[in-house]
Amino acid sequence: MTSASQPVTEPLSLAALDTERHVASSGWDQPPRLFALVPTADLLKREPHLAAGLTVSDQIDGALTAIEQEDLPTNESIETLLGQIAWPETVEGCAIVVERLVVPPDAEHGLPEDREAAVAALAEHPDRRDVRLLAAVTRDGRSICLLRQRDHDRDDRVATGADIAPGLVAALRATFTD
Template sequence: MTQTPQPVTDPLTLAALDTERHVARSGWDQPVRLFALVPTAELLALEPQLADGLAAHDAVAGALSAVEQEELPEATGLEELLAQIAWPDQVTGCALAVERIVVPPDAERDLPDEDEAALRAVAEHPSRQDVRLLVAVTRGGEARCLLRQRAHDSDDRVALGEDIAPGLVHALRATFGPE
């Protein structure tokens, strides 16, 4: 017996999937991209002309729309960048897209201690995989993580879970201040 996949209906997952597809359309080798997630109904009340470009699922109760943050603060790394982010009350959640190189766990154990040598070893490893993570969280604590592998980019499939990138989930939740 074959199971028919159930349609995704929760607002955070829909927003994460839409945002990841938006990022994917720009290809690979992108910088970090950050998005505010705002209630679609409130966005349309302020910007009614945006209604023409919305998908059917944007009418779902509680739907969220992603608004890209164009000018990010200067930072030497992702942790420093996120430490500078704070959201106004109108922002229900946020999403972050970041590309990474991953290697199998056994390859990680053999990496050099020196940072530059380790980065070079990862980049040159024959089993390396380029991946894009999109992590979305809400002010209320929900999280969705999507992972797209560059090697499987053409099939448009992404892995979906809540704990694929726990460090990024935690760092994004911290942008909403103390719990």
């Protein structure tokens, strides 16, 4: 895992960082959010008026722009939701942002059998940590994950790595298979 404070120039990493910052600006306790990643150059050909809002990172070769997919069903699991998605050829990649509760492994001992009671018990655990996870992939197989802890929200520290959420990365990659 590396720190996101190092200079980043790779298009997928830049799109992931920009997307995470966008989501972070809305605070915590959000539902999952899904984004299509499209080549910025292609988007500007279709929507030239968007050029006025470009940043430096939007102008690098291969830049990607995140387009949020709104009105996601909230009554389905992430796995079910992603299993129903197939992207058109114009979409180069995708990203999903989810919030999770992380507890030490020993916190799972002695939990109630009832799922809701178990979740409530874990939420009250003194060592629990709230995290926001972004996983992004491209059609050609590249991936990146970002992890922000609620405890470090103010200092803007975000961990990055390719292997933070392998199951989520695999589920996102599956949205690009025929």
